[in-house]
Amino acid sequence: MPGWLEVTIRTVSALVLILASARLLVRKNLQHMTQTEFIVMAFFGAMLGIGAVNLAIPIVFPLLGFFIATLILYSLQLVKLKSRTVRFWLQAQPVPVIKNGKVLEEELKKQRLSSDDLETELRRKGIFQVQDVEFAMLEETGEIDALLKKDKQPITPKDMSIQVGNVKETETVIRDGKIQDEPLNRLGFSRRWLEEKITQKDYTIDNVFLAQVDRDGQLYTDVYDDQLKQSPPTEKQALYTTLKKVQADMQSFSLQTENTQAKQMYAVHAQELAELEQNVKPYLLD
Structure with a gap:
């Protein structure tokens, strides 16, 4: 076998083995690796690197050393999970x-x-x-x-006794101008729904670099051409958006207030506005 071909095969094999061992043994990026993990990966790289370019060394020797070291390190990691003493000796303590x-x-x-x-x-x-x-x-x-x-920590809603709603799950439904069907299905929306929402913004799917949608159907878009401006909402769309905002505000007020009577009043108004929204939606978003 020509020397250049053997070096190529050995180098590619060494890289594959190092990447595989990193995925198996060190599932973290470089800046979060411990000193022991960094030394072990450097040892793997040095051993396989020498075996890749030194053709006088039979390839089986560095491979054997690699698998023995991998087995030892993997075994130590399993022992570390069960023994605090081993963890104390193998890794630095905070x-x-x-x-x-x-x-x-x-x-x-x-x-x-x-x-x-x-x-x-x-x-x-x-x-x-x-x-x-x-x-x-x-x-x-x-x-x-x-x-x-x-006194230097940021104030949270809990510190102010304010109840807030749960964070809404958001999915990326368009990436690089291509619709992502799986996250779209997880949210319960269809391609047709997404295309209609994009059309309302005067975009096409091909214009959109990135689009995200939450559980409530709120759509965020980023287009390739930053000079491309979406058309302003029509009066009907603006009215519908205002109606949804008022309904959301009423719901928020009902959660924030401690007054039982006010809480009930806000909740009733929020429910009435939600029903009104459903009734007028076909006419405002036609």
Whole structure:
């Protein structure tokens, strides 16, 4: 066999094996790999790389070494799931670097981290002032996870005793100008429905780069040509949209208020508006 052909076969085989082992043993991207996982993958690459270009080495030797190493690593991962002791010896343990709002300088020295490293990792989390952090941990991947002080945390609807509805599931129904039938079917909509919605925006399917729809049938579109403008809604469409918005507002008010009488009133009006919407829909969206 010509040398160039043998090198090609060995190289392709080595790449396939490395990719397969990465999928089996390290199901994460490079920045989230632990030190042990990174070393093992580098070992695989070096072993198979040498076997791919050094034709004096029988191909069976690097392949044998690869399968033995893969078997050992896979076995260790299974043992790690059941033994905390093995996990302790094979992977670094999370270490606190900020506690009760105080930077732990001694821990930073032990982990060979500078204050610059700490600030850099915090900025990656969107935190630009160390004084805002209540607690921070250095994870085994080298990332720092931080908990903001209570008065620095974003306000949530729960903090304000506001009830909010569930997040609506959204599916991508057009990708690169092609209709995605499976997600469209999961939402319970048809191709004809989607084409009608796109036509209402004065687009064609081929114009649309990306389109997403939620459970309520709300459609978002992004077109290839950013200069392409959709026609403004007609008076009927604008009226229908306003009617839906008022109905949604009434429903939201009924969930937010603590007054029983007001809650009942908003709920009744929301139901009446929903019925009105269904009655006028054929006339406003003809």
